[in-house]
Amino acid sequence: MNGFFKDKQGNPLFLLGLQAHNSSTGTSMLDKAIAAVKLYGGNVLETPLYWNAIEPEMDRYDMTLVRDTVDRARAAGLKLVLLWFATSKNGHPNYAPEYVKLNPGVYRVALGPDGAPVPSLSPHCEATLERDARAFARVMAFLKDYDEEGTVVAVQIENEMGLSNTDRDYSALAQRDYEQPLPEALWDVELEDCGACDGARTWRGRFGRHAHEAFSAWHHARYIGAIAKRGREAYGYPVLLTNVMVGESHYEEAGKCYNSGAAVGRMIDIWKKGAPELDLVCPDIYSPVASVYARICDRYDRPDNALFIPESAATGEANALNALRAAAQFGAVGICGFGAESALDNEGNLTEDAYPMMVTMRTLKSLAPLLIRYRGTGRVHAFLQEEFADEQYLKLDKYHVLAHFFSAAPEQRRGLGSRINLRNPANRGHLMARGRGILIEAGEDEFFLAGAGLALDFIRRPEPGDENAYAHLSSRQAGQLNFLSVEEGHFEGEKWVVDYLRNGDESNFSLYAHEGGAVRLRLNPNMGMDLH
Secondary structure, three states, X not given: OOOOEEOOOOOEEOEEEEEOOOOXXXXXXXXXXXXHHHHHOXXXXXXXXXXXXXXXXXXXXXXXXXXXXXXXXXXXXOEEEEEEEEEEEOOEOOOOOHHHHOOOOOOOEEEOOOOOEEEEEOOOOHHHHHHHHHHHHHHHHHHHHHOOOOOEEEEEEEEOOOEOOOOXXXXXXXXXXXXXXXXXXXXXXXXXXXXXXXOOOOHHHHHHHHHHHHHHHHHHHHHHHHHHHHHHHHOOOOEEEEEEEOOOOOOOOEOOOEOEOOOOHHHHHHHHHHOOOOOEEEXXXXXXXXXXXXXXXXXXXXXXXXXXEOXXXXXXXHHHHHHHHHHHHHOOOEEEEEOHHHHEOOOOOEOHHHHHHHHHHHHHHHOHHHHHHOOOOOOEEEEEOOOOOOEEEEEOOOEEEEEEEHHHOHHHHHHHOOOOOOOOHHHOOOOOOOOEEEEEEEEOOEEEEEEEOEEEEEEEOOOOOOOOHHHHHHOHHHEOOOEEEEEEEEEEOOEEEEEEEEOHHHOOOOEEEOOOOEEEEEEOOOOOOOOO
16 A cells, blocks of 8 residues: 555545544543544544453453444544554553453563563564454454445554663563574665664674664564554455654654654664555654654655554644645645544534644645645645745746735735635634645646635746746736636535635635635636737
C-alpha cells in the first residue's frame, strides 16, 4: 500500500478524523468521540481494541468489543481504524492480559543495562509474540466474517512500540541475539551519524554508536512484522500499519527522547527490511513547530511509504496549518487528531480551540477527490499564514497568485472579497482566523480553492515576447475580473456540484474562501491578450 486507503470496491479514500481517548472503546465516551468526528467533518474514527478484553483468560476469546465498535461506527456512517493495544502501549504492556503480566518467567520483561527490569515486554520473547499474534489473528478472522461492508479500513498493530528507559534489552535472551552475526538483510543499510564503524558484520561494526538502537529496531520490526503476517493470513483487506513515537522533536537519543527500537526517521530503513508485511509506518506528530513538522513529514513520505499521520493535535492554530502542509507539500493520504472527546464542551459543541483544526479538516474534505487525483503532480499548493505574514506569493506558469490574509489587515477586509456568507454566526472565527488554504490546479485556467481567512488575486503573466508587457499586466483584462465562472460547491464522489454562483459584488474582488468550503474558479484563457 504505497498510495491511498481504499474501500472494498477499490475506491481511494482520503482519511480524515479523530482518535478516541485510550479508555473510551466500549463506553458511552465512544459516542462522544463519534459526535466530534462528525462535527469536524471527518470520515474516520480511530479507537483501540484491548488484548486483555479480547482474551480475558488464556484461549478464551470474546469479540463483543469488536462487534460493538464496528456497529457504532457503521451506524454513524464512519470508517474505522482499529488500534491493537497489546504488547505495547507507548512501549508499556498496559493492555496485556493478566495471565501475561502474572507470568514474567514465561512472558519476559526487558532488562536495562543495570540488569533491572524496565516497564516493557521483551521483543525477543517468542512466547509473548505467539500469544499476541494468535489473539490478533482471531480479531482479524472475526472482522473478515463480520465486517463484509469494510467499515474497518485499517488496523494499527501496537502503539508506539519500543523500549522505554533503555537503549536495548540486556536480558540473556537479547544478549544471545546480539551476539549473532548481523542479519544479511541489513548489510547494505546505512545510518546517519554512526561514528566509528569497522565494517565487520556485527551490530557494532555496521552501526557504530547506534548499534544498540539498530539492534532494538530490527527486533521490534520483526516482532510486529510477524504479527502482521498472521493477521494478513486471516484477513487480507484492511491496511496494516504501526505508529511511531518520533524522535525528531528532541535531541534524538534512543531510550531518552523516544522508545528505543521505534521506527524513528533514523531507523525506518531497518523497519522496512524487518517488517515488509506492514503496509505503512506512520509518525505521531505533535510538534507545533513548522520546520520540525516538515522534517518529520519528509522522512516518512517515501516511495515505499505513503504519509499517514494517525495522531496529531486535534486543536490549535499550529496543527491546523501544519496539517495542510502535510497534505499539500508531502502528499499525506490521511490525518487524524488525538483526543476526540476533549474537542467537545459539556453541551456537545466544539470548543473554541477545536475550531482551527475543524476548519482545516473541512478544507481537506472539500478537496479530497482532487487531493487524491493530483497527489504528487505538483498541482497542489498550500497557503499558510506564518507568523508576521500578511501575504503569500505563488508563481505559476501562466499566473501570479497573491494571497492576502484577512487577520493581518482587518481594515482592508472589505476590499478582499464580498462578505456575503460570512455573516452567519457559524462563521464566527473566519475573518480573524489565521489564513490557510489549499489551491489545486485542475487545468491551465481552472482552479479549486478551499480554506479560511484568505483571498487570492490571479494576474496573467505576460508572454516572454510581449512588447507591451507592462500595459497588459496593468490592465484589468489581465486580472481575475476576466473570469468565466466562480462557483461555490462540493464534491459528490468525483462529481463537482454547484451550490452557489458568484457574480458581481461576490466575484469582482479577490477570490475568498471561508469555513473550509470549496470554490471553483475558471479564468478566461484569453485574458491579457493584445487585442490590437
